[in-house]
Structures are given as C-alpha cells and as structure tokens.
Amino acid sequence: MPLEQEIGGVQDIHKLKEVIFDLHYRNAMDVEHILNYPSENESLMESSTDDIIIQGIMDLPADDEQDPDDSSVLPHVSxxxxxxxxxxxxxxxxxxxxxxxxxxxxxxxxxxxxxxxxxxxxxxxxxxxxxxxx
Incomplete structure (x- = not known):
C-alpha cells in the first residue's frame, strides 16, 4: 500500500475519532473496532464445495413427487x-x-x-x- 493512502487512512481514522468524541457517545468504541467489527467475519457464509452442492440437489425429491395428488377428492361441505x-x-x-x-x-x-x-x-x-x- 502506498504511503499516501496509508497516511490518508490514518487521517480518516483520526477524523472519525473526533466525530465520535464530538457526538458524546456513552460507550464510545474504538474506531478500529467499529471499522473492523469482530463478529462481521463470523457471519459470512462458508462457500460450499461442488460435492456438497451436488449432494444437496440429489437429495431433493423429484418434481413429480412434489406435485399434489390430483386424484384426491375434496370433502363434502354442506x-x-x-x-x-x-x-x-x-x-x-x-x-x-x-x-x-x-x-x-x-x-x-x-x-x-x-x-x-x-x-x-x-x-x-x-x-x-x-x-x-x-
């Protein structure tokens, strides 16, 4: 990363810290913690492998099994x-x-x-x- 971008990033972080201080947050978090929230990475979905995707598709019932039974008779309603x-x-x-x-x-x-x-x-x-x- 070029030095200018790194300096610009540090300046942005300092500006954010000033804004947070000016807003008088009760529990002001560290700006680094806000920008890189730890549980953010935990919520990302793991990508499935091809074998898992293929097995999931094979486990699905066929379309003809999912169709409702057309031969069923509705109950009589008086x-x-x-x-x-x-x-x-x-x-x-x-x-x-x-x-x-x-x-x-x-x-x-x-x-x-x-x-x-x-x-x-x-x-x-x-x-x-x-x-x-x-």
Whole structure:
C-alpha cells in the first residue's frame, strides 16, 4: 500500500475519532473496532464445495413427487357448514373499526348464493310422499 493512502487512512481514522468524541457517545468504541467489527467475519457464509452442492440437489425429491395428488377428492361441505363461517366473517367485518362495506356486501351475496343453492337442491315432493317418510 502506498504511503499516501496509508497516511490518508490514518487521517480518516483520526477524523472519525473526533466525530465520535464530538457526538458524546456513552460507550464510545474504538474506531478500529467499529471499522473492523469482530463478529462481521463470523457471519459470512462458508462457500460450499461442488460435492456438497451436488449432494444437496440429489437429495431433493423429484418434481413429480412434489406435485399434489390430483386424484384426491375434496370433502363434502354442506351449505350449513359453509354458511356459518361466512356469517361469522360478515359479523366481524361489521364490528371492525374499518367497516369495509364492499366486503360486507360481497359476503352477503355469498350468503344469499349459499342459501339459494341449498333451496335449489331440495327436491319438491307431494304432501302424501312427505307424510309417508315418517
């Protein structure tokens, strides 16, 4: 390192010491300690060797194993099971300090669709057939 750079570095360190003194830090650290913080080198990540990288890639499961099983069937959710959480969420949004009316109206539409869907699925029967069931 040329002598001029070394002298400039020493002058910069003295300027930093003056600034730290002027700022009246309670626990003023040594400027050398600030510039070359000891734990800084500990946090550096060690570079992996090629063998470690290759082994890490080989240990990963294949893509086809990570895909979700498309053949799985979703569980049946009744209209009542769907209606209750939507109603609870609607009540929460109404009570929330930021009353978000658009979301409340959207949830009301969802509730209406659930109710309409549950009525649409019901099969209309005659009075005689109704009393024969019991």
């Amino acid at each position: 209209p009542k099971d769907a209606f209750l959480p939507v109603d609870t969420l609607k009540n929460y949004l109404i009570q929330h300090e930021k009353n978000i009316t658009d979301l409340v109206y959207t949830l009301l539409n969802v509730k209406d669709e659930i109710v309409f869907d549950s009525y649409a699925k019901k099969k209309q029967i005659t009075i005689d057939a109704y009393f024969r069931k019991e």
